[in-house]
Amino acid sequence: METKRANKWINALVPVIAVILGLLVGAVIMVISGYNPFEAYGSIFQMVFLTPYYAGETIVTMIPLILSGLSVAFAFRTGLFNIGVEGQLLVGWLASVAFAIHFADWPKLVLIPLCLLVAALAGGLWGLIPGLLKARFYVHEVITTIMMNYIALYSTNAIIRQFLYADGERTPLIPDSASLSSNFLSNITGGSRLHWGILVALLGAVIMWFLLWRTTLGYELRAIGFNPDASRYAGMNVARNIITSFAIAGGFAGVAGAMLGLGTYHYMSINASFTGIGFDGIAVALLGVNTAPGVVIGAALFAALETGEVSMQSLGIPNDLVEIIIALIIFFVASHYMIRWTLDRFKKGGAAR
Amino acid sequence: MSVMGILEIIIPSAILSATPLILTALGGVLSERSGVVNIGLEGLMIIGGFIGAVFTIWFEHLGLGAASPWLSLLVAVVAGAAFSLLHGLASITFRADQVVSGVAINFLALGLTVFLVKKLYQGSGQTPYIDYRIDKTNVPILHDIPIIGPLFFSHITYTSYLAVILAVVVWYVIYKTPFGLRLRSVGEHPLAADTLGINVIRMRYIAVALSGAFGGLGGAVYVVTIATNFGPMTISGQGFLALAAMIFGKWNPLGALGAALFFGFAQSLSITGESIPFLKDIPNVFLLIAPYVLTILALAGFVGRAEPPKADGVPYIKGRR
Numbered sequence: 001m002e003t004k005r006a007n008k009w010i011n012a013l014v015p016v017i018a019v020i021l022g023l024l025v026g027a028v029i030m031v032i033s034g035y036n037p038f039e040a041y042g043s044i045f046q047m048v049f050l051t052p053y054y055a056g057e058t059i060v061t062m063i064p065l066i067l068s069g070l071s072v073a074f075a076f077r078t079g080l081f082n083i084g085v086e087g088q089l090l091v092g093w094l095a096s097v098a099f100a101i102h103f104a105d106w107p108k109l110v111l112i113p114l115c116l117l118v119a120a121l122a123g124g125l126w127g128l129i130p131g132l133l134k135a136r137f138y139v140h141e142v143i144t145t146i147m148m149n150y151i152a153l154y155s156t157n158a159i160i161r162q163f164l165y166a167d168g169e170r171t172p173l174i175p176d177s178a179s180l181s182s183n184f185l186s187n188i189t190g191g192s193r194l195h196w197g198i199l200v201a202l203l204g205a206v207i208m209w210f211l212l213w214r215t216t217l218g219y220e221l222r223a224i225g226f227n228p229d230a231s232r233y234a235g236m237n238v239a240r241n242i243i244t245s246f247a248i249a250g251g252f253a254g255v256a257g258a259m260l261g262l263g264t265y266h267y268m269s270i271n272a273s274f275t276g277i278g279f280d281g282i283a284v285a286l287l288g289v290n291t292a293p294g295v296v297i298g299a300a301l302f303a304a305l306e307t308g309e310v311s312m313q314s315l316g317i318p319n320d321l322v323e324i325i326i327a328l329i330i331f332f333v334a335s336h337y338m339i340r341w342t343l344d345r346f347k348k349g350g351a352a353r
Numbered sequence: 354m355s356v357m358g359i360l361e362i363i364i365p366s367a368i369l370s371a372t373p374l375i376l377t378a379l380g381g382v383l384s385e386r387s388g389v390v391n392i393g394l395e396g397l398m399i400i401g402g403f404i405g406a407v408f409t410i411w412f413e414h415l416g417l418g419a420a421s422p423w424l425s426l427l428v429a430v431v432a433g434a435a436f437s438l439l440h441g442l443a444s445i446t447f448r449a450d451q452v453v454s455g456v457a458i459n460f461l462a463l464g465l466t467v468f469l470v471k472k473l474y475q476g477s478g479q480t481p482y483i484d485y486r487i488d489k490t491n492v493p494i495l496h497d498i499p500i501i502g503p504l505f506f507s508h509i510t511y512t513s514y515l516a517v518i519l520a521v522v523v524w525y526v527i528y529k530t531p532f533g534l535r536l537r538s539v540g541e542h543p544l545a546a547d548t549l550g551i552n553v554i555r556m557r558y559i560a561v562a563l564s565g566a567f568g569g570l571g572g573a574v575y576v577v578t579i580a581t582n583f584g585p586m587t588i589s590g591q592g593f594l595a596l597a598a599m600i601f602g603k604w605n606p607l608g609a610l611g612a613a614l615f616f617g618f619a620q621s622l623s624i625t626g627e628s629i630p631f632l633k634d635i636p637n638v639f640l641l642i643a644p645y646v647l648t649i650l651a652l653a654g655f656v657g658r659a660e661p662p663k664a665d666g667v668p669y670i671k672g673r674r
Contacts, residue, residue, distance in 0.1 A: 033472060081452055083392075139652040140661065142392070142452050143600055146593055147645040158638035273589045282456055318471040323464030330457035331439075334449035 010343055014336045015287045015294070017343075019301065022329035029324060035317045043315055044308030054307055056185070056192025060264055062303035064089070066201040067256035068281030069288060069295035070208045071249045076290045077212055078245035079225040084130060084145025085253040085278030087152030088123035090271065092254025094156045095122035097171050097261040097268045098164060100178030108177045115178050116200065116258050123254015124247040126152060131246025135239035141246070149274065157270045170269040180263040195263035202296070204252060209292040211248070221245050253278065283326060286333040302326065357503075362625055363618070365508040369489070370624075371617025373398070373575035375516040377595035378602065378609035379523050380433075380567030385604055386527060387560030388540035388664040392455025393440050394568050395592025396462030400436045401429040401572025403466035406480040406583035407473065409576075419485045422577035426512075426570060433569015434562040436462065441561035445554055448668040459592075467585045479584030487512055487577045512574045519567075520610040527606060536560060540662035543669040553669045571595065597648040604661060616644040 027037035047054045068085045075082035096119040103111060130144040164171040180195040212218035224231045224241050232238050256277060261268055280302055287301065288294025305326060309319035332339070377394050384391040391397075408428045412421035439461070443454040470480055489508045496506040527533035538546040539556045547553050572588055580587050598616055602608025623640035 083452070083456070133649065133653055137653045139649075142390075143596070143652060144649055146392075147597060147649050150590060150593065150645045151642045154638050154641040158636065162636075272586065279456060279460065282453065286453065318468050318476075320464045320468040320471065323460060324468060327457050327460035327464055330453060330460060331443055331449075334453040334457060335443050335447035337449065338447040 010340060011289055013343070014339050015289060015298070015333055017339050018329055018332035018336070019287070021332045022325050025328050026321065026325035030317070030321065035315070039315060040312050040317055040321075043311040044304065047311040048304045048307055051190070052188070053190035053192045054310070056189025056194035058300075058303045058307040059189075059198055060193050060195070061306055062299045063195075063197040063201045063263065064256040064259045064277050065280055065284055065299035065303055066296055067204050067252050067259065068277050069284030069299050070204050070292065071252035071256070072281045072285035073288060073290040073292075073295050074208055074212070074252060075245055075249040076285060077225050078221045078242065079228065080131075080134070080242065080245055080249070081142050082127070082145060082246070082249045082253075083142055083278070083282070084127060084148050084250070085256070085281045086274040087145070087149035087278075088126045088250040088253035089257040089260075089275065089278055090152045090156045091126045091257065092119035092123035093257030093261045093268050094159065094171075095119050095254070096178075096258035097174055100174040100262065101164070101172060104175035104177060106177060111175075111178050112180065112262065115262055116255055119254040119258035119261075120251035121254070123257065124251040127246045127248075127250020127253065128243060131243040134246070135242045149278070153271060153274065156268070160268060160270050164268075166267070168269075171267045173266050174262060178262055179266060180259075181266070193264055197259040197263035200255065200259065204255065205292040205296055208252070208295075217241075217244065253281075256281075280326070283330045283333070286330065357500075361503050361507075363621055364504045365489070366621040366625055367614065367618040368505075368509060368513050369578065369617070370620045371614045372510065372513045372516045372578065373571040373591060374595045374598050374613035374616055375520055375571075375610050376574060377568050377571030377592060378598040378613050379520060379606055380564035380571065381596055381599035382523065382527070382602075382604055382606050382609055383536070383560050383567065384564035385599065385665050386540045386662055387536050387557045388543060388662060388667060388669070389441070389444055389557050389561050389564075390451040390455065390666040391437075391440065391561070391564050392452050392596070393437070393458030393462075393592075394455075394564070394595050395588065395590070396455075396459035397433050397437055397565050397568025398572030398575065398592045398595070399459075399462040399466055399588045401433050401569030401574075402576040402580070402583050402588050403469070403480075403572075404429040404432045404569065405573030405576035406483060406580075407470075409483040409485065410481060413484055421485050422483065422487045425577065426573050429569040429573030430566045431569075433565040433567070433572070435565070437561050437565025437568065438558070440565075441558050444668065445557050445561070448670065451666050451668075463585065466583070470583065479587075480582050482582045483577065486581050487574075510578050512578055516574075517610065520606050524606040537662070539669075540664055543664050543667075547669070547671065557669070568592070568595075594644060597644055600661075601644075601648045601651050603651075619643045 030037040030040055048058050049055065068089065071085050072082050096115045099118045100111065100115050126148060130141045130148060133139040133144050134141045160171055166172040180197050182196055185194040186192060212222060220236045220241050223236065224238055228238050284295055284298040284302055287298035305322050309322045312321060313319050377398055380397065381391055381394050405425050408425035409421045412424050417424065440454050440458050443449040444451040471477065474480060487510050489510055492506040496502045527536060535546065535551050535556055539551060539553050543553045575591060576583055576587065594616055598612040599609050601612035619640050623637050
């Protein structure tokens with residue numbers, strides 16, 4: 001019991017240490033290249049917490065990141081690695097925007113939920129394919145999801161060019177009846193793009209928690225994540241659960257896309273490359289140790305760093321440094337074995353292993 | 354336009370775009386054969402591309418002229434190998450999830466290179482263009498041979514021949530030498546290999562470093578033959594395409610060579626397609642997504658089943674069965 005509690009404590013500590021290490025190495029790089037790390041981190045802090053506009057923009061960045069992180073974390077719980085968030089997000093983004101434009105005259109209270117639903121279905125469908133391939137043909141999901149990402153990127157671009165093209169390499173704007181934007185939220189944050197999607201994202205976190213910890217489905221999904229063979233022996237249908245898990249994960253990612261379409265931009269652009277939100281989602285899920293509250297915190301951190309890019313640039317520091325720091329944090333979280341090993345050495349007189 | 358005329362456009366252009374993919378896919382084969390998944394190929398290509406551009410420019414300043422791009426390829430090999438050791442450190446020694454570490458490699462490579470480009474070139478987002486690229490040439494004598502001359506020995510870069518030769522060399526090393534046998538055994542059943550006295554950890558480090566060398570070379574070749582400068586968008590997806598080629602080629606160097614040539618063919622069709630009569634009507638997008646769709650089909654067993662090495666992606670922990 002004692003060791004179990006200690007383990008739990010270490011589990012929560014690992015991401016914190018990873019973040020600190022990432023920021024430290026980032027600071028070292030800044031010193032080497034002649035910048036002042038205190039000034040840089042201080043300016044990020046000041047910007048994100050003390051400037052209403054950038055606080056709002058941080059939350060705007062955070063919204064799709066939460067959903068992307070939930071998608072990765074949900075699949076992780078079933079032992080599946082969803083690198084396909086990028087593709088599922090693009091498909092959901094396009095689906096929500098297309099639906100909103102097509103049914104522009106429907107009332108807001110009907111249209112927005114339906115747009116979200118359509119985005120979830122589109123993303124879910126895109127996630128279903130790797131799930132199906134994994135369950136039926138034992139194809140590793142990492143490869144198929146990467147391939148599905150590129151198929152989504154080129155296909156959505158082609159569809160926009162063919163059917164929904166507007167000037168400026170994008171789709172037309174969505175109607176007001178589908179917009180999540182709010183004058184109220186924008187006004188209290190100094191005119192930022194803050195929108196009601198934050199409620200959708202937080203609701204998503206609650207849904208993930210509820211599904212995983214309060215339903216039979218969630219119990220089975222987690223059991224399979226721990227040990228698929230034992231679960232099969234206990235009478236669970238592993239193949240069906242893999243497909244379900246991937247579809248739900250894809251659904252989260254699809255809604256993340258809808259957040260960009262209905263909230264942040266009000267259109268979908270023709271993308272030359274991926275948004276990066278899906279890859280960041282992997283880091284967010286890892287940082288959040290695959291729990292719903294952890295994902296929200298992880299998304300907040302990454303959103304703050306990314307918004308802080310602007311303040312670093314104003315100090316003359318290339319904003320790519322933030323990308324480096326994010327990569328380092330991913331590295332350190334992934335190398336949790338190293339952190340655990342070190343922590344074990346520090347625990348003098350701890351239980352011998 | 355005659356069939357021969359069409360082929361004379363498509364084939365050299367296909368070989369040109371396939372060359373970086375071949376090289377990078379060979380790196381993937383080496384790493385995964387030893388049991389280390391390498392999603393970081395994209396990042397390794399980015400490092401190689403950056404080095405290729407920066408060092409070509411630097412060697413040009415030193416007055417090395419046409420030798421500059423070739424020398425930069427050598428630097429890219431070393432830099433790629435060195436950078437990939439980060440992936441080795443995380444995934445072999447620290448037993449990190451190899452896919453996550455690969456994702457981090459990709460992020461880090463992009464962030465680091467663009468950061469350095471801005472430092473080196475006064476805030477500019479991309480490097481200047483290089484003066485001496487490795488250009489398309491006609492091979493003396495051979496290009497006069499009827500039919501195959503115009504297809505395979507005209508408008509071609511020497512790096513393409515290098516890639517094909519290296520594919521054969523890697524195939525020979527993996528399947529015909531003791532080193533290759535050890536490499537494969539470490540990726541299939543590390544415990545058995547360890548019992549026989551093979552140093553699993555060392556073999557995997559060597560394999561990952563080699564994959565970095567090949568990935569770096571692939572990225573640099575892309576820059577000095579096709580892109581001629583380096584910016585954040587220079588390498589966008591070629592590494593993942595090489596990964597697909599490796600799988601489509603069933604983790605076999607010659608298979609990867611064939612798959613990369615085929616993907617290069619699809620890529621060049623999507624670029625040159627507009628000038629070719631009956632291809633004009635096929636929407637570009639189908640040619641763009643063809644490599645990825647085919648890879649998925651190959652994995653599902655519709656185009657010959659692709660099986661990864663048994664211990665691919667599993668960290669080796671001594672004493673654990």
